[in-house]
Amino acid sequence: MSAIAIGLTGVTKSYGDKVVVDRLSFTVASGECFGLLGPNGVGKSTIARMVLGMASADAGNITVLGEPVPGRARLARMRIGVVPQFDNLDLEFTVRENLLVFGRYFGMSAHQIEAVTPSLLEFARLENKTNARVAELSGGMKRRLTIARALINDPQLLVMDEPTTGLDPHARHLIWERLRSLLARGKTILLTTHFMEEAERLCDRLCVLEQGRKIAEGRPHTLIDEQIGCQVIEIYGGNPHELGALIRPYAQRIDVSGETLFCYAPDPERVRGQLRGHTGLRFLQRPPNLEDVFLRLTGREMKD
Amino acid sequence: MWGRYAAALPANAWNWIAVWRRNYLAWRKVALASVLGNAAEPMSSLFGLGLGLGAMLGRVDGTSYIAFLAAGMVATSAMISATFETIHAAFARMHHQRTWEAVLCTQLTLGDILLGEVAWAASKAFLAGTAITIVAAILGYAAWPSILCALPAIALTGLTFASLAMVVAALSPSYDYFVFYQTLVLTPMLFLSGAVFPVTQLPDAFQQVGRFLPLAHSIDLIRPAMLGRPAGSVGLHIGVICMYAVLPFFLSAALFRRRLMR
Numbered sequence A: 001m002s003a004i005a006i007g008l009t010g011v012t013k014s015y016g017d018k019v020v021v022d023r024l025s026f027t028v029a030s031g032e033c034f035g036l037l038g039p040n041g042v043g044k045s046t047i048a049r050m051v052l053g054m055a056s057a058d059a060g061n062i063t064v065l066g067e068p069v070p071g072r073a074r075l076a077r078m079r080i081g082v083v084p085q086f087d088n089l090d091l092e093f094t095v096r097e098n099l100l101v102f103g104r105y106f107g108m109s110a111h112q113i114e115a116v117t118p119s120l121l122e123f124a125r126l127e128n129k130t131n132a133r134v135a136e137l138s139g140g141m142k143r144r145l146t147i148a149r150a151l152i153n154d155p156q157l158l159v160m161d162e163p164t165t166g167l168d169p170h171a172r173h174l175i176w177e178r179l180r181s182l183l184a185r186g187k188t189i190l191l192t193t194h195f196m197e198e199a200e201r202l203c204d205r206l207c208v209l210e211q212g213r214k215i216a217e218g219r220p221h222t223l224i225d226e227q228i229g230c231q232v233i234e235i236y237g238g239n240p241h242e243l244g245a246l247i248r249p250y251a252q253r254i255d256v257s258g259e260t261l262f263c264y265a266p267d268p269e270r271v272r273g274q275l276r277g278h279t280g281l282r283f284l285q286r287p288p289n290l291e292d293v294f295l296r297l298t299g300r301e302m303k304d
Numbered sequence B: 001m002w003g004r005y006a007a008a009l010p011a012n013a014w015n016w017i018a019v020w021r022r023n024y025l026a027w028r029k030v031a032l033a034s035v036l037g038n039a040a041e042p043m044s045s046l047f048g049l050g051l052g053l054g055a056m057l058g059r060v061d062g063t064s065y066i067a068f069l070a071a072g073m074v075a076t077s078a079m080i081s082a083t084f085e086t087i088h089a090a091f092a093r094m095h096h097q098r099t100w101e102a103v104l105c106t107q108l109t110l111g112d113i114l115l116g117e118v119a120w121a122a123s124k125a126f127l128a129g130t131a132i133t134i135v136a137a138i139l140g141y142a143a144w145p146s147i148l149c150a151l152p153a154i155a156l157t158g159l160t161f162a163s164l165a166m167v168v169a170a171l172s173p174s175y176d177y178f179v180f181y182q183t184l185v186l187t188p189m190l191f192l193s194g195a196v197f198p199v200t201q202l203p204d205a206f207q208q209v210g211r212f213l214p215l216a217h218s219i220d221l222i223r224p225a226m227l228g229r230p231a232g233s234v235g236l237h238i239g240v241i242c243m244y245a246v247l248p249f250f251l252s253a254a255l256f257r258r259r260l261m262r
Helices: A044-051 A073-077 A095-105 A110-123 A139-150 A169-184 A196-202 A220-227 A240-250 A268-274 A290-298 B002-006 B016-028 B031-057 B065-094 B099-104 B110-138 B146-171 B175-192 B204-210 B214-227 B234-260
Strands: A004-015 A018-029 A033-037 A059-064 A067-069 A080-083 A157-161 A188-193 A205-210 A213-218 A231-236 A253-257 A260-265 A282-286
Touching (some): A018 A033, A018 A044, A018 A059, A018 A213, A033 A044, A033 A196, A044 A059, A044 A157, A044 A188, A067 A073, A080 A139, A095 A110, A095 A139, A095 B016, A139 A169, A169 A188, A169 A196, A188 A196, A196 A290, A205 A220, A205 A290, A213 A220, A213 A290, A220 A290, A231 A268, A240 A260, A240 A268, A253 A290, A260 A268, A268 A282, B016 B031, B031 B110, B065 B146, B065 B175, B065 B214, B099 B110, B110 B146, B110 B234, B146 B175, B146 B234, B175 B204, B175 B214, B214 B234
Parallel strands (some): A033 A188, A033 A205, A080 A157, A157 A188
Antiparallel strands (some): A004 A018, A205 A213, A231 A260, A231 A282, A253 A260
8 A cells, every 4th residue: 555645746726717726746655644734725625626536637647545646546536535515415315315325425235324323423422313304413423424424435545625614613623623533533634724823723734825835844843843943923913013123132033913012032032021111902822823824824904 | 628528427337226226216106196196197087188178179180189198198297297207306306405415425427317317217207197098098098019119119208208308407407497497498399399289280380399399209109109090100209209318317416416526
């Protein structure tokens, strides 16, 4: 078995004049969770579609589970499970019927599907909903059923496009916990997300995208150490430019976003000391995270 | 290069069955309403026109008008049923229900989906056409056992019109465009194909047009079978109907590939 689950080399994709994916290369090793991180509209879903053979690249090569894609994408998809960005369960069917119908698409017999259904529903924490219609399920339950459905063919690789978008925190944490248990079982996951927290918690490695180009790649904590490497103080409630001038000698870097000052400080106490005389300020001191990395790489201000 | 087009074609001879069975499962939940809804329209046309106009017209083409009309209604109901299943239900599964999107993530190809959808629409058409055939036979408007020969022709008619409607579905941005297909293609075809009156009533030029229409050929197969008469040029009729089933199928596959797999 190949140790590389997904390989992209120089992949480019345009729609009309718009370049959506620009000479992108990355490899995903078997058993790891690899994240594609970037804002909406950056080409993450297009990359996922190309990996599945549902869109073809204008240039470059894609190999998935040893099969060239899109040429032999169908054979690769036999060993892939997909969690799409938007739920596409059959609403008029029950939970059990959704699994039955989906298993048949992989050529499984009713007997084979029935044999795996209890463990899939247990995994998705839907044991009590076997005969409930999908239309009656909550958003979190639907997502979990979609994940269970993606596992019906016991795939080696899971392609997940924004798996927790639109879920409340409880539902999201349950999904994250379920995904970690899949990784523990040796599955490979390609995850697209714009949630920095999700990427930081789940991904072994990730690739930060901006306008279809890779602007950074690595382990989340390595990226954070390399790009930020110190505490972050968020300062609210003053004139950020005046305050910025005061603390600049003690800051490694200062960013202003609207009325908020972001100060990257190796010694946060000195920054606080410098601002002690100022009233009406609120401070939030925290460790750096991927969001800081992302915003440092792409700039704090809103872009269109 | 071939791989790109392979995705739009059926991968093998059996993958489509999973799509057909998905639709069958959904249909089973609403079967009674669906059958009544589908059969009511052609039945009321058959009895309304057949009895009402029949009383004025007397014999048509050597038989009672209602017996003449029965074959037309069987073919028409197969046409309408296959068309509606495709441009409404299959279009919804392709469009806002995202059912096709889910299937494309499995080992099925776009071609498998299309074949499954066409076969499903043809099955519903077969059911609708057969229901009217049976009613006509029970009431003595159709000859037994030769009506059995009409059954494969009904199924073929369903395949053809499902396939044609698939091209329309592939080209339509939304539901609003389907009405053009209905009013500009299907309704004229009904009158040019001899469904409700013999084509010999039409000016010669229109009769010539009728020779090229799939519905005309399916009526030419179904009517003799239902009236217990020998059918002529069976090979030609089957050939034309098959051509209208096969070519649009591949055209719709190419169009859907461009639409969905960009």
